[in-house]
Amino acid sequence: MVRVGLSMALIAAAALALPSASAQNAPPPPPIAIGQAVSGELSPNDAQRRSGKYEDVYTLAGRRGDRIDLRLAASDFDAYLVVTGPGGFNLSNDDAQDAGDSTDSALVMQLPADGDYRVAVTSFRPGETGPYRLQASVPAAGAAISAPERAEPIALGASVDGRLQDGDSRLASGEYVDRYRFTARRGQRVRIELSSDKIDTYLLLRRPDGTQDANDDTEVDGEPSLNSRIDTVLAEDGDYVIAATTYQPNVTGAYRLTLAQSPGIARQIGVQGGARVVALLVGVSDYGERTSALPNTDADARELYASLRGAGLLHPASRLLTNEEATTKNLAEAFARAAAAAGPDDLFLFFFSGHGDQVDVAPGGAELDGRAETLELYDAAMTDAQLAPLFASVRGRMSMLVIDACYAGGFRSLVDRPNVMGLFSSEEDLTSLVASRFKAGGFLSYFLRAGLAGDADADGDRIVTAGELSTYVRRRFRREGDIPATTREDDRNFQNLLIERGGVHVDDVVVRLAAAGTSVAAAAAPAPVRMQPVPVSENKRRR
Numbered sequence: 001m002v003r004v005g006l007s008m009a010l011i012a013a014a015a016l017a018l019p020s021a022s023a024q025n026a027p028p029p030p031p032i033a034i035g036q037a038v039s040g041e042l043s044p045n046d047a048q049r050r051s052g053k054y055e056d057v058y059t060l061a062g063r064r065g066d067r068i069d070l071r072l073a074a075s076d077f078d079a080y081l082v083v084t085g086p087g088g089f090n091l092s093n094d095d096a097q098d099a100g101d102s103t104d105s106a107l108v109m110q111l112p113a114d115g116d117y118r119v120a121v122t123s124f125r126p127g128e129t130g131p132y133r134l135q136a137s138v139p140a141a142g143a144a145i146s147a148p149e150r151a152e153p154i155a156l157g158a159s160v161d162g163r164l165q166d167g168d169s170r171l172a173s174g175e176y177v178d179r180y181r182f183t184a185r186r187g188q189r190v191r192i193e194l195s196s197d198k199i200d201t202y203l204l205l206r207r208p209d210g211t212q213d214a215n216d217d218t219e220v221d222g223e224p225s226l227n228s229r230i231d232t233v234l235a236e237d238g239d240y241v242i243a244a245t246t247y248q249p250n251v252t253g254a255y256r257l258t259l260a261q262s263p264g265i266a267r268q269i270g271v272q273g274g275a276r277v278v279a280l281l282v283g284v285s286d287y288g289e290r291t292s293a294l295p296n297t298d299a300d301a302r303e304l305y306a307s308l309r310g311a312g313l314l315h316p317a318s319r320l321l322t323n324e325e326a327t328t329k330n331l332a333e334a335f336a337r338a339a340a341a342a343g344p345d346d347l348f349l350f351f352f353s354g355h356g357d358q359v360d361v362a363p364g365g366a367e368l369d370g371r372a373e374t375l376e377l378y379d380a381a382m383t384d385a386q387l388a389p390l391f392a393s394v395r396g397r398m399s400m401l402v403i404d405a406c407y408a409g410g411f412r413s414l415v416d417r418p419n420v421m422g423l424f425s426s427e428e429d430l431t432s433l434v435a436s437r438f439k440a441g442g443f444l445s446y447f448l449r450a451g452l453a454g455d456a457d458a459d460g461d462r463i464v465t466a467g468e469l470s471t472y473v474r475r476r477f478r479r480e481g482d483i484p485a486t487t488r489e490d491d492r493n494f495q496n497l498l499i500e501r502g503g504v505h506v507d508d509v510v511v512r513l514a515a516a517g518t519s520v521a522a523a524a525a526p527a528p529v530r531m532q533p534v535p536v537s538e539n540k541r542r543r
């Protein structure tokens with residue numbers, strides 16, 4: 001985060017307001033110019049690149065022919081500098097060549113065109129934080145201009161027959177390497193294959209922010225082979241570099257490299273988009289005479305319903321039950337209806353936001369703690385043991401259980417068969433807080449809604465996977481800092497999100513979103529998130 005004066009501080013605060021997935025609406029980054037140095041800090045409140053690296057961005061207004069020496073120094077993290085600009089300009093540096101053992105970064109640039117250049121201060125590894133200093137100066141006379149690594153262009157859909165031979169570049173570890181470059185758009189899925197009948201191939205893909213994918217051996221037609229393949233979604237616009245190399249050093253020989261649009265991976269190909277979410281959404285704020293009311297927990301269910309419908313995801317058999325509608329009888333009927341409707345192409349989503357409680361039972365297999373957890377419906381409590389058979393009656397492609405209530409973790413035992421995933425707002429013995437500052441009943445409700453509407457789609461392929469959703473919700477929780485929670489006996493602790501994926505794979509599809517830019521997706525966009533910290537006391541209501 002930047003701390004070089006008021007205007008920048010405001011911009012940094014505004015940038016926080018955006019979920020990491022929607023930086024396109026961010027205000028313009030602060031400027032940096034030749035002769036200027038800025039001190040800043042990468043922090044968990046910064047925007048995150050797709051890879052999970054934090055970044056601070058500056059704009060450099062450049063003229064064709066300008067020469068600029070950019071230095072990024074940091075002692076708490078391994079600095080990484082990425083500059084992009086007009087005409088596909090793209091230069092990055094990890095460790096400056098003239099800096100010895102230091103991990104500081106440097107670029108000496110000669111700008112090819114007039115225009116705004118984007119200078120991104122980030123780290124070599126995801127998640128690193130700490131203070132830094134970025135300096136822009138006139139290069140020393142005779143300083144070598146940084147050039148992108150030499151790489152042949154390769155087009156999508158092209159195959160290249162090449163040969164690793166004496167005289168080729170080598171990796172630091174001694175393997176010969178040929179490099180190829182291509183430009184991609186965020187969200188594209190590509191398949192890169194490197195094969196040879198002479199050499200044990202090794203394939204590297206370097207992303208625009210310096211992160212790298214690697215593959216040594218892959219199966220070919222179901223048989224093990226020494227050939228290599230990377231099938232991946234490209235999460236950022238920009239220049240990607242493929243390195244075709246070998247497993248062992250000093251090996252030469254012919255190879256074939258193919259860059260193609262990927263048909264997708266098996267566990268995603270058959271999953272349909274559209275109105276495939278059979279949702280049973282329950283939110284209770286008003287408990288009549290039974291117990292205290294809760295703010296916004298009914299709205300949690302209502303807004304999730306509206307968001308799924310706006311995104312074109314909501315199956316017509318879906319049901320919303322709020323307040324006095326949320327009775328045990330209505331819930332059982334709604335489950336029966338969902339069970340009849342949800343087919344093998346559908347995601348079944350059960351969502352509850354309201355009070356949760358615990359009742360004493362004999363300690364044993366199902367309740368090691370001697371307490372059964374309950375959902376507090378409008379008319380009565382429902383224990384995890386009572387909910388389990390209802391939930392189990394619904395079959396679909398995948399079932400998702402989301403409980404935003406005190407002691408929600410007690411419902412994790414319902415994740416007991418394949419293709420079931422659970423998200424619980426707190427551990428089994430701890431309370432969950434009302435998310436006042438988001439005007440939401442619960443944090444989980446709020447983050448789930450934004451995530452399913454598309455914010456969780458980290459790689460931009462219009463699929464929200466189980467892994468993406470888990471990571472998104474966890475990251476959003478982490479930004480809240482420590483949220484106070486207590487046990488039933490008022491022992492103090494913190495609200496820790498619990499996610500049980502059971503047998504659900506990280507790449508399994510939760511929802512397939514409509515194509516980017518369509519109006520239904522725009523209608524489903526969540527309200528902007530306000531991130532100004534508020535005192536915990538405003539937020540202390542528990543559920």
Ligand SMILES: [Ca+2]
Pocket residue numbers: 078079080093094095096103104105124
């Ligand atoms: Ca570095």
Ligand SMILES: [Ca+2]
Pocket residue numbers: 200201202215216217225226227228247
């Ligand atoms: Ca290999």
Ligand SMILES: [Ca+2]
Pocket residue numbers: 366367368369370371372373410428
């Ligand atoms: Ca329990």
Ligand SMILES: [Ca+2]
Pocket residue numbers: 456457458459460461462463464465468
């Ligand atoms: Ca995705």
